[in-house]
Amino acid sequence: MSSLSSAQLRLQAISGHLNSSSGSPALSALIPAVKLDQNILSVLLDGEDQTWRKWTFDLLKDPLFAFQYDLHRNDAVILNQKRHEKLTAMNVRPKWNEPMLPKHYAIQDALTYYDNALGTMAGAHFVLYSGAIRELGSEELKLKYLPAADSFKVRGCFALTELGHGSNPRGIETEARWDPREKCYILHTPTTTAQKYWIGAALMTAVNAIVWAQLYVPNPETSEYEHYGIHAFVVQLRDPKTFEPLPGITIRDCGTKSGLSAMDNGRIWFDHVKVARDHCLNKYGGVNEQGLYESVFTDKDARFGGQLVNLSEGRVGIANATRNLAKVALTTSIRYSLSRRQFGTRNLGEPEQLIMNYNLHQRRLYPLLATTYAHHFSSLRLLELKKVAKDNPKKTKEFHMASALTKAFHSWHLLDTLQTCREACGGQGMKSSNRIGNMKADVDVMTTYEGDNHVLMITVAKGSIGDYTPKKMPALASLKNTFQVGNVSDSTILSAEWQLAFFEHHVLCASQRLQAALSASRQEQNARGGEIESLDQLLDRHAALSQEFSRALAEHWILKALVEKETSDPNGASLTLVRQMHALWKIENDPYMLRRRYLDVEVQERVSNLVSAVLQRVHENVNALVDAWTVPDHLLGTIAGDWVRANEPDAQ
Template sequence: MTEVVDRPTGKGPAAGISAARQRPAVQPAVDVAALGEQLLGKWAASRRQARTLAGKPELHKIEGLTHTDHRARAFGQLKYLVENNGVHRAFPVELGGADDHGGNVAGFEELVTADPSLQIKAGVQWGLFGSAVMHLGTAEHHAKWLPGIMSLEIPGCFAMTETGHGSDVASIATTATFDPDTQEFVIHTPFRAAWKDYIGNAAIDGLSAVVFAQLVTKDVNHGVHAFYVELRDPETKQFLPGIGGEDDGVKGGLNGIDNGRLHFDNVRIPRTNLLNRYGDVGADGSYTSPIASPGRRFFTMLGTLVQGRVSLDGAAVAASKIALTAAIRYAAERRQFNASSHTDEEVLLDYQRHQRRLLTRLATTYAAGFAHEQLLQKYDEVFSGAHDTDADRQDLETLAAALKPLSTWHALDTLQECREACGGAGFLIENRFASLRADLDVYVTFEGDNTVLLQLVAKRLLADYAKEFRNVDFGVMARYVVGQATGAAIHRTGLRQVAQFVADTGLAQKAAIALRDEAGQRALLTDRVQTMVADVGSALKGANRLPVEKGAALFNQHQNELIDAAQAHAELLQWEAFTEALADITDPGTKTVLTWLRDLFGLSLIEKNLAWYLMNGRLSMQRARTVGDYINRLLVKIRPHALDLVEAFGYGEDHVRAEIATGAEKARQDEARAYFRAQRASGNAPVEEKVLIARTASAARAGGN
C-alpha cells in the first residue's frame, strides 16, 4: 500500500492537543484485512469456526446468574458444542476426530470470548479428562471410553491436584496399591490433605475421573500414574461406594464450573484401568515401563498434558484483545476536558498518559499473540509426531512454562487498566472488564502456578548454561558477560538457550546508541538474560556437591533472581516472536506501523528494567533519559492507527459485547457538540462568568488608557 492521508479520528477541527498536533500530515496505512489474516495464524479455519460458535447467543455468559444456574447453563453449552462439531478436532480420525492438535487448541481458546466458564469446562472434559485417556491410555482404553467422552455421555474429571499438594504433583499422597489376588488396584486417600481438590466437574456432573496416584506394587512405589475411576452411578448421580466428595462452592470467578473435592476409601478398580502407555503392572504385580528413569517417566506423563498451559496462553491473549478492542474504541470517542480549545473537549486517546496506558499494552498483546502462535506450532509438531523427540518435548514444556505466566498476568493487568481507562463505565458489568477479570484471575495459578512455572524455566536455563560451559569457571564467565569484551551474537530460534552472547563494538554504552534499532534492542534484552543467569550460576556453583539442606538453602537465597531471569527470558522470546513476524509482512504501510509497535514493546521492557541497565553499566544516565522520550514519540506515531490495530484482531460485536464499544458514546458526544454549537450560533448562549470577568477587566484597562 502507498502512503495515504491519515484516517479521520472523530475529533473536532480544534480539538488537537500538543501530542496530536505533532502527527505528520501523511501516515502509512495499515492493511487491516491482511494483518487480520496473519493474526489468525496457521489454523485460521479452526479459529473462524470457533469464533462463529462463540458468537452465538446460546454460548454467551449471562451476567447475574446464580452459580447453580450458571453451572446448569454451562453443562448444556457443552452439549451444544458437541452438536456443532466444536470440540473433537484432536481425537483420532477412527473415532470421529481429525487428529488436528494445533487446530483443536486454536479453536478451544477462542471460546473465552463467549464465556470463560464454558471454555474451562470444555477444557476439563476434552482437554484434560479426554486427553489423559487418549495420551496416557492405549488402544483398548480409547475404544472403551473415548466415544462416550467425546459425546458427553461420560462427563469426567481430571483428579490430580490435592488439598495439600498443588503444583508439587510428584508429592501427592493418594495411593493406588496393586492387589495380585484380585487383580485390582486399591485407590485410597490416607488423610484429609490428600483429598483431590478444586476438581472441575467433581461437585455435580462428573461420572468418572482420571485419578493421579502413587502406584505401589510389590511394596515398591513407582511414582505418580493415572487411573480411570468411575465416580457416580449414571442413573442416580450418587457417589459409588467408598467415594465421597464436597462442593467447593462459590468462587471468585468461573462459577459455571462445578469444582469440588473427591476422596477414596479403599476403592477397588480393575488392573486394566491403569492408563498404561508409560507404565504397566502385570498380573503377577511386576512393573514395566518403556522409560527407565522414574524422573523422566514422570515428566513425560505430565508433558503429554501440556496443552492446558498452551491453551491458557492463547485464551489470555484473546481476552486481552477483547478488552483492548473495547477500551480503545471508547477512548477514540469519549471526550473529556477542553485543554486546547475553548469549545471542544479532547478525545481521551489523544492524551499522552492514556496512550501510555493502552497502546503499550496493545504492543505487549501483539507480542504475546505472535509468541503464542510459535508455541502452538511447536505443540502441534510434537503431538502430530512431526518433531517428537525427547528434546522437542522438553523444549515444548519449557516454552509453555515461560509464556503462560506472562500472558495470564498480562491479561489481568490489561483488563484492570482498561477498566480504569474507561472510568465508571468500565466498572459496569455490561462492559465485561470486571467480569472477565474475575473469571481470568485463576488462570495465573491453575495448570501450573505462574511463579512455579517460571522457576522451572529458570532451572532449565541454568542447566543449559552449565551444559554449554561445563569446563568454564562461572565467575570468569560472569565477568566476561558483564564486560562484553568480545564474542559473536548467537540468536537461536525457538527455545533460546542461555549460551548466547551479544555482539558489541566496545563499551557497553555504545549499544544504547541503537536503542530504537532492532539489533540494539536485541542486544540489550538478550544481554540482560545472559548476565542474570551467569550471575546466579556463579553464585550456585558447587551447590550440587553440598549437603541437601545447605544446597537447598543456597538455592533459596537466589530464588528471586532466578525467577526474574526466567521472566526476562520469556519477554525476550515474545520480542523475538514479534520481530520474526515482521518478516512475514509484505505491505509497506503495515510493516512500518507494526515495527513501531514492536519498538514500543521493546523499549517498554527496557524502560521497565531501566534500573538494571543503569546499575550494570549497559546504559549511560544520559542515554537512559532518552528511553521515555523515544516511547512518547512512538505513541504519537501509533495513535492514528490504534483503531486499525484492534480491528485487525477480527472480533465482532457478538464477541466484544461491550456497550461502550458500539458507537453509542460517539453518538452522545456528537449530540452534545451539536447542541452547544447550535447554542453558540443562535447568540442566546449564556455568558460564562470567567468570560464576563475577562471582558470587564479588559474594558477597565481600555478605559484607563
C-alpha cells in the same frame, strides 16, 4: 434497535476527532510516520483464510451464548454445559481418533475470545480427561471411554490436585494398592490432606475421573508393599442416571469462588474403592497379568514427567486464550476511550477532550496493546514448537520451558491488562455488560492453575541454567560494557536487531550473575565443610537473581517470536511499530533491566524520548491496530459501541 452497526456508529462518533497533534513536532521527527493497514495486520495475525474464525464467531451469536451474569453458580454450570453440548453438536473438534485440522485450530482459537469458563470446562474434559486416556491408556480403554467422552454425554474430570498438594503433585498421598487376591487396585484416601481438591466438574457433572495415586505393589517374595510412584486410573465416580456417588466415594463442594463460577469444582474421597487391573493408564507402567509391576521407565520421576505431558498442553491453551481475552478488553476500552470525552475545556457546553487523546491515557493502554501483539506471536510460536516436539524428543525440553514461561508471562500480562482497562474505563469497567471486571475474576486462576506462575518460572531458571554454563559464556566483565555506549543512533535503538540483542544481553548478564552467586555459595558451603545445598535450595537462596534470569529468558523468548514474524513475513514491516513499542517500553520501565544500567544515561534518556515518539505513532494508527484484531461486536463490552444509546432508559 438501529440500522447502523455499532462499529459504524462508533466511526461516525469519532470521525475527525482523533487528535494527532497531541504529541510535539520534535517528537514526531524521531520516527517516520506510518499508515498501517488493518487488513494486512489481520492477515499477519490470523492468516488469509478466516472462514472458520468467522464461522465460529457467528455460531457465538446464538442466544445460548448471550452473556449472563446474574446466575447462581449452579445455573452458571448448567448453562456452560449446555453451551458445550451445542458446540459438540456443531463438531467444533475432531473425534478422539482423528487429527486436529487447521479448521479445528481456527475454531478453538476463536472460541477463546468468548470467556475462560468455556475453555476451562473444555480443557478439563477434552484435554485432561480424554487426553490422559488417549495418551496413556490401552486401546480397550480408549474404545470404552473416548467415543462417549467425545459426545460430551459422559463427562470426565482429572483428579490430580489434593488439598495438601497442588504445585508439587509428586507429593500426593492418595494410594492405589494392588490386591493380589482380588486382582484389582484398591484406591484410598488416607488423610484429610489427601482429598482430591479443585477437581473441575467433580461436584455436579462428571461421571468418570482420571485419578492419580501413589502405586504400591506387594513384592511376591516378601509380600511387602513396594512403592512405584504415581499412576493414573480411570474410575467411575457416579451412577450416570441418578448422579449419586458410587459406594466408597464421597464428593463435597469446594464452595463459592471469586471467579469461574461456571466451573463446578469438587473434592473427592475414596474409601478402599476397587479399580480393575485394566483401568490403570499403563503406557509407562502398571501391574501385569501376572500381578507384577512392569514399566518402560526405571526412574519414577521420569515416568511421572512423561505421564504429565498433557499438562503442558493445558499451558499452551492458557497462553493462547490470554492474548485473545486481552484483545477483547483492549478493544473495548480503547474504543470507549475514542468516543468518551472528559475535561479539556473550561466552558460548559464546549466539547471536551477525547480521553484517548491524553498522553497519560495512551501511556496506560498502548504498551499493553503492543505486548498483546507480541504475545499473539509467542503463543503461535509455542503451538508450532508443540507440534515439532511431538515428533522430536530433542525439542521436548525446549517446549516444556517455553510452555512454562509463556503461560506465566501471558497470564500475568492478561491480569495487568484487565486491571488497567478496568480502571481506564472508570466505573464502566466494573459493569458486567462491559465484560472487563468479570473476565478479570474468571482468569485470575490462570496465574496458579496448571502450575503456579512463580514455581513455573523457577522451573525455567532451573531447566535453563545449564544452557549458560561458564564454559559457554563470556565473562561478565567482558559483557558489561557491550551496551554501555553512547554513540548509538536513534534508528539503531529503534531496530529489531538492536532490541533483540539488548534482550539477549540481559539474559546473558542475568545468567552470569546467577551462576556467579550459585558458585560462590557452593564454595562457601564447601569451605564450611557442611552439606552443599541442592540446586533448588541454591536457586531459592538467590531468589532475586533466579527471578531476574527466568524473567529475562521470558522477555527474550517473547520478543524473539515477534521479531521472527516481523523479519520473515513479506508484510512483516507492519509489525515494526508494535515491536518498537513493546521492546522500548520494557527497556524504559522494567526494573530488572533498569537496575543493571545497560545503557549510558544519555542513551537511556533517548529511549524515553523514543517511547514518547512511538506512542504518538501508535496513537495515529490505533484504529487499524485494534480493528485488525477483528473481535466481533457481540464479544465486546457494550461501551465499545454506542454506549450512550445503550444507556437510554428503555434500552435493553
